Amino acid sequence: MRARLVGARLLQAIPVVIGVVVITFVLTRALPGDPAVYFAGDAADEASIQQVREQLGLDAPLPQQFIRYVGDLLRGDWGNSLSTGQPVLSDLARRLPASLELTLIALLLSCAIAIPLGVMAATRPGSWRDHLCRVLVTAGVSLPTFFTGILLIYVFYYLLDIAPSPLGRLDFLYIEPAPVTGFYLIDSALAGDWDTFGGAARQLVLPAITMAIFTLAPIARMTRAAMLQALSSDFIRTARAAGLPRGRIVYGYALRNALLPVVTTLGMVFSFALGANVLVEKVFAWPGIGSYAVDALVASDYAAVQGFVLAMALLFVTLNLIIDLLYAVIDPRIGFDAT
Amino acid sequence: MTGTTQSHGFASHVGHVMRQNPVTMIAFGMLGLLVFCAVFGPALVPHDPLASGARILQPPSGEHWFGTDHLGRDVFSRVIVATRLDMVISVGAVALSFVAGAILGCAAGYWGGWPDAVISRGLDMIMAFPLFVLAMGIVAALGNTVENVIYATAVINTPFYARVVRAEVNIRREAGFVQAARLAGNSDLRIVALHIFPNALPPMMVQVSLNMGWAVLNAAGLSFIGLGVRPPTPEWGIMVAEGANYIISGEWWLAVFPGLWLMFAVFTFNLLGDGLRDIVDPRQRR
Numbered sequence: 316m317r318a319r320l321v322g323a324r325l326l327q328a329i330p331v332v333i334g335v336v337v338i339t340f341v342l343t344r345a346l347p348g349d350p351a352v353y354f355a356g357d358a359a360d361e362a363s364i365q366q367v368r369e370q371l372g373l374d375a376p377l378p379q380q381f382i383r384y385v386g387d388l389l390r391g392d393w394g395n396s397l398s399t400g401q402p403v404l405s406d407l408a409r410r411l412p413a414s415l416e417l418t419l420i421a422l423l424l425s426c427a428i429a430i431p432l433g434v435m436a437a438t439r440p441g442s443w444r445d446h447l448c449r450v451l452v453t454a455g456v457s458l459p460t461f462f463t464g465i466l467l468i469y470v471f472y473y474l475l476d477i478a479p480s481p482l483g484r485l486d487f488l489y490i491e492p493a494p495v496t497g498f499y500l501i502d503s504a505l506a507g508d509w510d511t512f513g514g515a516a517r518q519l520v521l522p523a524i525t526m527a528i529f530t531l532a533p534i535a536r537m538t539r540a541a542m543l544q545a546l547s548s549d550f551i552r553t554a555r556a557a558g559l560p561r562g563r564i565v566y567g568y569a570l571r572n573a574l575l576p577v578v579t580t581l582g583m584v585f586s587f588a589l590g591a592n593v594l595v596e597k598v599f600a601w602p603g604i605g606s607y608a609v610d611a612l613v614a615s616d617y618a619a620v621q622g623f624v625l626a627m628a629l630l631f632v633t634l635n636l637i638i639d640l641l642y643a644v645i646d647p648r649i650g651f652d653a654t
Numbered sequence: 655m656t657g658t659t660q661s662h663g664f665a666s667h668v669g670h671v672m673r674q675n676p677v678t679m680i681a682f683g684m685l686g687l688l689v690f691c692a693v694f695g696p697a698l699v700p701h702d703p704l705a706s707g708a709r710i711l712q713p714p715s716g717e718h719w720f721g722t723d724h725l726g727r728d729v730f731s732r733v734i735v736a737t738r739l740d741m742v743i744s745v746g747a748v749a750l751s752f753v754a755g756a757i758l759g760c761a762a763g764y765w766g767g768w769p770d771a772v773i774s775r776g777l778d779m780i781m782a783f784p785l786f787v788l789a790m791g792i793v794a795a796l797g798n799t800v801e802n803v804i805y806a807t808a809v810i811n812t813p814f815y816a817r818v819v820r821a822e823v824n825i826r827r828e829a830g831f832v833q834a835a836r837l838a839g840n841s842d843l844r845i846v847a848l849h850i851f852p853n854a855l856p857p858m859m860v861q862v863s864l865n866m867g868w869a870v871l872n873a874a875g876l877s878f879i880g881l882g883v884r885p886p887t888p889e890w891g892i893m894v895a896e897g898a899n900y901i902i903s904g905e906w907w908l909a910v911f912p913g914l915w916l917m918f919a920v921f922t923f924n925l926l927g928d929g930l931r932d933i934v935d936p937r938q939r940r
Binding site: 330331334335337338339342343449453454456457458459460461462465466468469472473480481585586587589590591593594597598608609612613617620621623624627628631632 | 775776778779780781782783784785786787788790791792794795867871874875878879880881891894895897898901902903904906909910913916917920921924925928
């Protein structure tokens, strides 16, 4: 039964992936001007433009072009980046771990703050703590990520001088750990190189906090709402009547049930986080795929930008899939259709 | 007669909510300030926002309230003048997605069947992207202009409106007043537009004010990474991006003031959104 549910959910992801590919294809074809003129270069004459057009298959009807595009994607040919001269796919693969490490650490941090905050607000609804939580959360979501990052740099790097310079994942003093997972924290820990681990962690702190502040709001709000609902349900009343200790009721029973809707909102939070990731990487010169895309945008390097958009979308679809599968594992009552 | 009592009831309800929730009243005041800056700001600022001067990188003073930037331009004037452009971009984007969302949502909710399937799946496809990333892709594909930033922001916001409208229209499709209107010989189009759609307006208004803050953030974020508005046009995102180069040498006022003003705008809309939700649907407060 469980296997069938998982299989059904995997099948549901297929049309989404197809849709994502269709949209990126449309974006490719909506390039300003004629892509053939663009790829042929400035000095090209009419004949060579025509040649490039035939070479790229741009004279074929759209459906045929689409099939060709999908074929290229499947073969791993995502085009070449103009600015780095490398295939886009290998560029992205090399830079992806940096982005993932930052995003995941930030989300962990965000959950670690937001869930207790939501629980605190829900256990005392209407109190000053509840209002404080609401104001904090609204302020957090109103802070533009790029601005928070710059503010943190100013305070902790320039004024207090306790943060390292906001330039990338590792200071020049340290040697990059041997790439196993691509996550510096894990790689350096595996190699037992705790100096590098500390260096990587110090670089990670400010960007991770920046992103965490932005993603606090939805998690805290959802936790509060779900906790309120859980706390007013019958089994909590029974537990209270049975005289169970308060901590046991709140954390042992209510929170465990309230976590399920929180897990589902994580999907939306990921969408925020991946978008915010681009801005945070730009501010902290973080060598992830977000800053790669920003550089590519500035250089009008369209193959790289499209590769990035597609990669992000596929990543997002995969993450949502994992969340849904986790959800079914956590809560045996719920199938995938009942949302 | 009924109309007046209803509107009176609504007004007193609004008054009640306002008294209960002074934060919403403050938010309306903040909105007034923003609108005032957007309308009259360019006429009132003390300096020309584009005129460079000899006094560069001056800290805030009586003459230059927010200091001057690397070209000697007055940061205060630039921040205030930028209000209009940022508001135009976000209001434009939200208005476009409001209209597009209303049309798509009505079509999907009223007719159901294959139009519903096509529209819903299409919106799901948009939602399958991290939205800011999709906006980047759209602007990159369409060309790097302010109009395209508006279109991109509108596209990524449309699904939210369409979903709200679809749900509201769908539950009223077979309602008594709709069947009465149909029997009276109204066309489908007229029923949807004049009888059903107005019911979806209150939740849509809430969506608008919740969405406005996000639209402002998105537009500023896009121009922060160099899309849309180009220097030397004063715009909050660009000003923060330019100021970022000076923050590590201690010239904080270049980035901090436009950033704070941007935050103020977003905060205003978010507070308003919460307040409006209380007015429109008191049960939903969470």
